[in-house]
Amino acid sequence: MLIVNDDHLRRAGVKSLGERCNYCSKALAEYPLIMSDDAQTVYHVTCALQLAMDILTDLYTFFDPPAPYDRLFPLTTTSPNSEGGSYAINGS
Numbered sequence: 546m547l548i549v550n551d552d553h554l555r556r557a558g559v560k561s562l563g564e565r566c567n568y569c570s571k572a573l574a575e576y577p578l579i580m581s582d583d584a585q586t587v588y589h590v591t592c593a594l595q596l597a598m599d600i601l602t603d604l605y606t607f608f609d610p611p612a613p614y615d616r617l618f619p620l621t622t623t624s625p626n627s628e629g630g631s632y633a634i635n636g637s
């Protein structure tokens with residue numbers, strides 16, 4: 546959620562702009578801010594973007610690791626004609 550005024554900030558559970566960002570530990574200081582959907586954690590907009598990039602980079606590296614590392618597991622799909630596939634879908 547985007548936080549752009551004092552009312553939004555109070556509803557996010559933050560008492561003042563003097564509280565610290567959970568990512569960089571600097572004072573929130575000014576709007577706009579971002580509140581995460583899960584834990585009501587408030588970040589600077591740039592910190593929220595950096596955090597999102599960190600997560601995307603970690604996910605990319607996990608699913609497609611650089612050489613000489615191999616993937617931990619292959620990603621596959623189940624064909625509807627494979628054993629058990631159509632049974633599960635049709636329920637008959």
Ligand SMILES: [Zn+2]
Pocket residue numbers: 566567568569570571588589592
């Ligand atoms: Zn920050």
